[in-house]
Amino acid sequence: MSFDDLSKELKLRKEQSLYRQRRTLQTPQQPLVQVDGREYLAFCSNDYLGLANHPDVIKSFQDAANLYGVGGGASHLVNGHSQTHHELEEALADFTGRPRALLFSTGYMANIGAVNALLNKQDAIFQDRLNHASLLDAGLLSGARFQRYLHNDADSLAKKLEKSDARRKLVVTDGVFSMDGDLADLPALSDVCKKESAWLMVDDAHGFGCLGEQGGGCAEYYAMPNQDLQVLVGTLGKGFGTAGAFVAGSEALIETLVQHARTYIYTTSMPPAVAAATLTSLRILREETWRREHLNKLIKQFRKGCEALGLALMDSPTPIQPIVIGESEKAMKISQSLENDGIFISAIRPPTVPQGSARLRVTLSASHSEAQVDRLLRSLEKVVL
C-alpha cells in the first residue's frame, strides 16, 4: 500500500495555506527569543506571568530532580504518586478553595479523563461552539449525546438543555476562550445549569494566573460559589509556566476520577520535579500580584494603541488579544512580514479557528516591557495596515 494519498492531501494543505510547520526555539521562553537561528521579539507564548524561566521555579525543579531523579517511574495508582505530587494536589485544592484536586500530565488528558469518567451513552454533553479541541474530543469519545450551543449564549444552551432527558447533563466551557480571549459568562451559564439540573465544567487553562486578585481565574473573578461550578480544570503549562494540569472539585468527583479516569490511571505520573517547580510557581502566582497588575497595564496599552491605529480587536480583557485577518494565506503573509521586522507571532488558521477567521493570536506576558509593546504596535502599523 502506498502513501500517495497522504502526499496528495499534504500538497493540498500547502496549497490552501493550511500546512503547519514547527519552528525551533533555541532559547528559554521569554520575550527575546532565538528561533531557527534568528532573534525575535515574541508575542505568542502562553507564559502569561513570565514564570516558565523564573530562577526560583528552575531552582525547585533542579533540587527536586536531585532528590527524586527524573522519571515518575509508574502511574499514580501503582507507585508513581510521590510526596511532591501529593503536596501539589493539596496546594491546588487550597488555591481553588475546593476539597480536593487531582493532577494530570497534560490539560488535554485532564479534559479527556474527566469527561469520560463522568459520562457514557446514557448522558448528554453541551459545549460552547468555540471550546478547545480537547473538550470537543472528550465529548465525542464519551459516547454521550453531543450538542454545541452558540458561543457564550446562555439562551441557546437553555433551549438545548430543556429538551434533554439524559441521565446526566454536563455543560462544558472554556473559562477564557483560547483563541478569542473573551470570558465565558459563567453566572448566566450557571443559572441555566441550576434550572436544568446540569453540572457545569469549566476549563480555565487561560484564566488561572491572569484573572482574579490572587490569580484564581474565572471562578475567583466571578466569585462563583463552589457548588455552582462542579468541575474546575486548570492547566499548568500556561500561567503557571510549568507543565501538566489538574481537576479540582468535591471529594466524590475526585475519587470518581481516581477510580475511572483512564488518562489518569493508564499513564506514568508527571516527573516529580515538575510538581516541585509548580509548587514554587503557584506561590509566586498567588503572591506576586504585581505580575497581574503589570500584565493588565500592558493589555490596556496594547488595546489603546490598536484603537489609535484603527486596528480592530476582539472583546478581550485578557492577555489573548487576537487580530483577525480572515483568509489563511493573508494571515501567513502578515506573520512572515512581522518576522522580517523582528516580531514573532505565528498565524492561527482553521481548523483551530473557524473558516475565514485566520488570525494573529497576539499574547502578552508580564515579562514584556511597555517599550516592547510599543515596538509591537509600530511593527503592526507598518505591516498590517
Ligand SMILES: Cc1ncc(COP(=O)(O)O)c(C=O)c1O
Ligand atoms: C482551553 C485549553 N484547554 C486545554 C488545553 C490543553 O492543555 P495542555 O497543553 O496542558 O495539554 C489548552 C491548550 O493547550 C487550552 O487552550
